[in-house]
Structures are given as structure tokens and as C-alpha cells.
Amino acid sequence: MQSTRHEIPEWAFEFHGHRCPAMPLGYLAGKYALKLLGIDKEKDTGTYIFSETGDEHHQGCFDDGVQIATGCTYGKGNYKRLEYGKMAIVVYKPGKGAVRIRPKPEILDACSKFEFFKYRKSGVPASQVPRDVADEVINYVLSKDFDELFYYEFLKDFTYNPSKKTMTRIVCDNCGEPTYENYIKIFNGKKLCPRCYEIERNKR
Ligand SMILES: [Zn+2]
Ligand SMILES: [Zn+2]
Known part of the structure; x- marks a missing residue:
């Protein structure tokens, strides 16, 4: 070898x-x-x-x-x-x-x-x-x-600022599953995970 x-x-x-x-x-x-x-x-x-x-x-x-x-x-x-x-x-x-x-x-x-x-x-x-x-x-x-x-x-002037991370989870008003707060979307006054948000939005 x-x-x-x-x-x-x-x-x-x-x-x-x-x-x-x-x-x-x-x-x-x-x-x-x-x-x-x-x-x-x-x-x-x-x-x-x-x-x-x-x-x-x-x-x-x-x-x-x-x-x-x-x-x-x-x-x-x-x-x-x-x-x-x-x-x-x-x-x-x-x-x-x-x-x-x-x-x-x-x-x-x-x-x-x-x-x-x-x-x-x-x-x-x-x-x-x-x-x-x-x-x-x-x-x-x-x-x-x-x-x-x-x-x-x-690379002399290279910089990068990562987005702030969170440790906070919020329970989705529809499915009840904990979801990191940065991902929660508000729809008709409800706090929704991205999946439930898509489902609600497509109902219209
Ligand atoms: Zn390989
Ligand atoms: Zn959900």
C-alpha cells in the first residue's frame, strides 16, 4: 500500500x-x-x-x-x-x-x-x-x-452576522405542538406553527 x-x-x-x-x-x-x-x-x-x-x-x-x-x-x-x-x-x-x-x-x-x-x-x-x-x-x-x-x-473584509437564536417555544393554537417562537405566524388572532398556518391560509 x-x-x-x-x-x-x-x-x-x-x-x-x-x-x-x-x-x-x-x-x-x-x-x-x-x-x-x-x-x-x-x-x-x-x-x-x-x-x-x-x-x-x-x-x-x-x-x-x-x-x-x-x-x-x-x-x-x-x-x-x-x-x-x-x-x-x-x-x-x-x-x-x-x-x-x-x-x-x-x-x-x-x-x-x-x-x-x-x-x-x-x-x-x-x-x-x-x-x-x-x-x-x-x-x-x-x-x-x-x-x-x-x-x-x-478574504479580508468577510463578515457574517448569524440571526439571533431563541430558546422559547410557543404552543400552536391549532395542533398544540410546541414550536420555536421565531417560526410562529399569527393568523386571525391565532398563533400557528408553519404547517397549521399553511392549512388555514389555504382554506380561504
Ligand atoms: Zn462519498
Ligand atoms: Zn400547528
Whole structure:
């Protein structure tokens, strides 16, 4: 087996569901961003990522890798997808700055030439590609230095103000289910959850 510069924890593959090269590429992009900004993996929500990916092949895999490495997650709400259809991320931590990272096109092209993608193009799901075939392209990615894999650029004036969050829940007057207050809508003097609001509105 080819020796690698980087390692990925096995739980990352378990979480992601299969072995593919885009998740490790995202993982390393995330690691590199943390290194460039001089910050640790985010435990809470004080770091924000804006991913320029969209819904196409490999984009979600890349996003999973970034989330695993950085601790910025869709679930915690500090990982936003911009739907640009590009493989790039902006990582921002107030007081530390913002950096945009993207894989070098020649790296993406080099990955595409591996046998892994012959299987994928013929319709074989990533989880069904033989392990050694998948590991060949994964190890190629892991064998490269950060600066061989990615371009980066610090974004000087980047700012972002997240909306204020609430801990208050209000009981919907129609369904009786607790709903966070920011989502409650008033209709005919009733406090409604978004679902009941839609139902009431469509009755007219
Ligand atoms: Zn994947
Ligand atoms: Zn309701």
C-alpha cells in the first residue's frame, strides 16, 4: 500500500457510508482551513462554513468530509450550502478571519482517471466498488501535501452576522405542538406553527 501523508479516522468513513475520494478531499480542505486560520475543530457554533457546492455527484461527499474535520455541521446550523455547484468552501471565525479553499482542478482531473470512476460511471454505487480500487484513489489524495491539493485565499473584509437564536417555544393554537417562537405566524388572532398556518391560509 502507498504510504500517505495524511490519515483519516475510520469513523469518518463509517459516518459517510462508503469509501470515496471526495470525502477525504473535503476532510483535508477542512483541516487545511483550520491550520490556515490557526483554530481548532469547532465544538459549538462559533465557526461558520459557507460551502459553494450543490446537489451534484461528489459534492455532498466533499461536504461530509469538511464537516467531519471542522465540527461545523449542517445540524448545528453553522454549515451553509450556497448551491453554486463548485467545490470550494469559505471558513470564517470572527476575530480570526476568513479563508476560501478550493481543490486544484488538476487534482480533480487526476482523480477522475483512477479506476474508481470507471465503476462509478458504469453506475456502480461507491459502496460496491472493490475496496482496493477505492483505496487506490483515496491514498492518492492522502499522499499529497495541502499545497499540492488546494488553492487558498484569505478574504479580508468577510463578515457574517448569524440571526439571533431563541430558546422559547410557543404552543400552536391549532395542533398544540410546541414550536420555536421565531417560526410562529399569527393568523386571525391565532398563533400557528408553519404547517397549521399553511392549512388555514389555504382554506380561504
Ligand atoms: Zn462519498
Ligand atoms: Zn400547528
